[in-house]
Every structure is written in structure tokens, then in C-alpha cells.
Amino acid sequence: MRSTVTIKRNHEFQRLYRRGKSAATPCMAVYCRKNRQPGNRLGFTVGKKVGCAVQRNRVRRRLREIYRLHEGELRLGYDIVVVARVRAVYAGYRQLERQFLTAAGRLGLLRKEGEEA
Numbered sequence: 841m842r843s844t845v846t847i848k849r850n851h852e853f854q855r856l857y858r859r860g861k862s863a864a865t866p867c868m869a870v871y872c873r874k875n876r877q878p879g880n881r882l883g884f885t886v887g888k889k890v891g892c893a894v895q896r897n898r899v900r901r902r903l904r905e906i907y908r909l910h911e912g913e914l915r916l917g918y919d920i921v922v923v924a925r926v927r928a929v930y931a932g933y934r935q936l937e938r939q940f941l942t943a944a945g946r947l948g949l950l951r952k953e954g955e956e957a
Contacts, residue, residue: 844911847883847919856883856921863946865939867928868903871921872947879916882907886924899928906937914949 847853860873875881884903886896903922914920928936944950 844879844907845877845881847881847921852881852919853883853885853921856919860919860921861947863943865943867925867931867936867939868943869923869925870940870943870947871923872949873919874917875919877917880911880914881919883919883921884924885921886928890924890926891929895929896924899924902933902936903928903940906933906940910937910941910944913951914944915951918949920949 847856856871856873860871862869862871864870884900886900888896890896890899903924907920907922922940931939941950
């Protein structure tokens with residue numbers, strides 16, 4: 841994650857939930873909002889309803905890796921929060937990846953062909 845900083849403070853998550861745009865898929869919800877910084881800031885939420893700590897951490901690791909691999913395809917200057925849903929535990933990696941890209945596309949986070957950072 842080259843130019844990505846993590847979001848850790850509760851008030852930053854709350855601001856995104858209230859004022860950000862969102863897109864939902866069966867396995868996750870993605871919230872985004874423009875920030876005034878040169879890079880993206882990223883946060884993950886995986887609630888206890890998803891499962892035990894092992895399952896929650898596995899989902900979080902998969903989502904982080906999906907973001908890392910597709911970071912170059914995303915526009916810069918956004919705060920992004922990914923909220924995992926219960927179905928994420930049972931979904932395969934490719935399904936999670938497809939759903940993340942679908943949600944990012946709906947939010948306009950994906951760069952158009954020929955567009956620079």
C-alpha cells in the first residue's frame with residue numbers, strides 16, 4: 841500500500857458513514873469520501889457478528905490484499921472504509937475481489953483508461 845494511510849479513529853469512521861457515498865454488495869459495504877490529501881486513507885470494519893477472531897482476521901487480511909493488488913487502479917484522494925458482512929466469511933477470494941471492484945466502480949473510485957493519478 842504505497843500511498844495509503846489507515847483510518848483508525850472512531851470519529852473518522854463515523855464521518856464517512858454519515859457524509860460519505862456508499863455501495864453495497866452481498867459480502868461488503870464500501871463507503872468513500874474525498875479527502876484533501878494526495879493519497880488514499882483506508883479502514884476496515886469486521887464486526888463480531890461475522891464470526892470468531894480467526895474468521896474476522898482472515899476476512900480482513902483478504903480485503904487488505906485485494907486493496908493492495910488493485911491500489912494502482914483506484915483514484916487518489918479518497919477516504920475508503922470497507923465493512924465486511926457475514927457472507928464474506930463464506931465467500932471465496934475471487935468473489936470478494938469481484939465484489940470490491942464492483943462497489944468501487946459504482947462509487948467512481950476506479951480510474952478510467954488513460955487517466956492519471
